[in-house]
Amino acid sequence: MTTSSDLRERFTDALMPNYGRLQIALGLGRGCEVYDTDGRQYLDLIAGIAVSALGHGHPALVKAVAHQSATLAHTSNLFINEREVELAERLVSLVGGHAKVFFANSGTEANEAALKLVKRAASPGRHYFVAAAHGFHGRSSGALALTGKDAIREPFGPYGMDVRFVPYGDLEALRGAVDEHCVAVFTEPLQGEAGVVPPPEGYLSGVREICDATGAAFVLDEIQSGIGRTGHWFAHQAEDVRPDVVTLAKGLGGGLPIGACIGLGRFADAFHKGDHGSTFGGNPVACAAALAVLDTLEQEGLLAHTTVMGDLLAEQIDALDHPLLSGQRGVGLWRALTLTEPHAAHVQEQAAVRGFLVNAVAPDAIRIAPPLVITPEQIGVFIEALPTILDAAEAAATKETP
Ligand SMILES: *Cc1c(COP(=O)(O)O)cnc(C)c1O
Secondary structure (H helix, E strand, O other): OOOOHHHHHHHHHOOOOOHHOOOOOEEEEEEOOOOOOOEEEEEEEEEHHHHOOOOOOOOHHHHHHHHHHOOOOOOEEEEEEEHHHHHHHHHHHHHHOOOEEEEEEOOHHHHHHHHHHHHHHHHOOOOOOEHHHHHHHHOOOOHHOOOHHHHHHHHHOOOOOOOEEEOOOOOOHHHHHHHEEEEEEEOOOEEOOOOOOOOOOOHHHHHHHHHHHHEEEEOOOOOOOOOOOOOOHHHHOOOOOOOOEEOOHHHHOOOOOOOEEEEEHHHHHOOOOOOOHHHHHHHOOHHHHHHHHHHHHOOOOHHHHOOOHHHHHHHHOOOOOOOEEEEEEEEEEEEEEEEEOOOOHHHHHHHHOEEEEOEEEEOEEEEEOOOOOOOOHHHHHHHHHHHHHHHHHHHHHHHHHH
């Protein structure tokens, strides 16, 4: 097998530098474990950014993908394919009530579909959008215009869209920003890329109420939170709230690229013929993978397992006492360890050195989003190593700035 250092050089020569210089080259995955191309083993506590919900190489996913690619790998949307119909039916039954689905290939595309859908459904006087500061909705132009991270949005504007940002979780600010000229409010149930930040209790119900009072559409980006990550099919089901549009991607395909935009109620039927499309959207292999994910989550009781494992992880982190660790936040198997100093990059690096893949999502936060099949034993191994990892991160940070 090619060595990791070889691949690092070739990566740098052949790929654009937008991801910076990546250090680890992965070659194999089994369950919650992955191996780099030098054969080093890691416990995967990030799952490809909350994607590989069933872990790696799950037999149900392997079988579904192999079978569908051998049967019919692609149809385009000139034709109907059965997997796409089945998957849409399943998602509709999971959100409940009247709903319809548009399939895309990624999160940002799911949000582009949502953006066009709410514009199509809006009355003529509505012209602006409201989104949350520090929120993340994707990198394509429409989704990026709605993204509240100034550093990644501002260099690529203007976008030709009137987007007004309000502090996340602040219902008074939202009420002040939304009137009868607003097309839609875009928000996340917890802010993933901001560092797994939960809103105050009752936030989503408050957003619903503000949208109802003004007629603005409520678009809930569940791209990271959806499909079991929080212990519910969708994070909003914990609060018993019904958004108008829900977008999905990450965990849905269990590692295959797929996105979905679900319109609820009158938003189910807002697109007219010709309004939107995607050559690959609804691809049978990606849909077969997603069906295998939904079946397996159900058959293996993984929603309840996610809640139990998430609580266990949280409890064990809370029980640790370390000067660099201030606590944890999040829900289900979607957590951030919070640090007392901005040393997250060092923690990520020192964790990898000791065989754990975690993500420095913010300078003072480490995201933990493992496969939903993680065991108590695997959580225990990580918790046992954590004090040493934090010690090493502190030492590395001290060395850097004496
Ligand atoms: C990852 C993410 C996106 C973008 O998804 P891509 O597949 O990278 O385009 C959008 N919204 C949220 C909340 C995300 O976490």
